[in-house]
Amino acid sequence: MILRHMLNQQTELDSLFHALSDPARRAMLERLSRGPAPVSELARPLPMSLPSVMQHLGVLENAGLVRTQKVGRVRTCAIEPQALSQAEKWIHARRTEWEDRLDRLGAYLETLKPDERDDT
Amino acid sequence: MILRHMLNQQTELDSLFHALSDPARRAMLERLSRGPAPVSELARPLPMSLPSVMQHLGVLENAGLVRTQKVGRVRTCAIEPQALSQAEKWIHARRTEWEDRLDRLGAYLETLKPDERDDT
DNA sequence: TTGATACTAAAGCTATTGCCTAAGCATTCG
């Protein structure tokens, strides 16, 4: 089935957009876009337990949005901007497809003579 | 609490990214970015029942990504590109924040004399 | 008016998500 093709390629976008759909995870990314941080610093402003923060971190890592590394007892997290641009590309493609279509439609309407138009 | 502020403003992004996180919904948007379509045409390529498609459509409408209008017995759907650009903005902001930071860091390291550097 | 078309509404079922607490490592500090 044709859908199989789509679904396979899109698993990556699934996890990307899913990761971005939670305010706690976006807050973590916002913090990390200003520089790397240990887990406990990501957790500090969030109104939830540390295990919950770890789960969110797991979702971000799984989506490829964050890379982490443990040194001693501290796990340091850093954003992975390439993953973000995947999502950006998809969104941008949809927007421009739509806008190009409108442009073509407008240009086409321009070519019509007034009595051929359908814009009553 | 500071988080309240963030969470209130971000409910919009929540529903936006959540809507984008499903392959069926993205397929619907891809179709709609090439022009408006009735529900049944959105449903045709999808491997699920019509009620399921309607639910996905509800999610897209709720996120402001799609506007629909019923005429006779046909409901016509159209994409709403403004909603998409909200999401695009957030992602772009994170990417540029991170890249600007790296630029500043690089510039700072340039100003250091060789024996002050920490790049062993 | 009868039948087909295009949705819509209702209810239910399973899996996933997002949270929690409690307990368990390792490291580092005193």
Added chain:
DNA sequence: CGAATGCTTAGGCAATAGCTTTAGTATCAA
């Protein structure tokens, strides 16, 4: 060594997501 720090594991629990089937309602076509 013993205690504090920073994460990690395990388990459980309520809410939501995504799907289904069944049974409508409203148009439109013949």
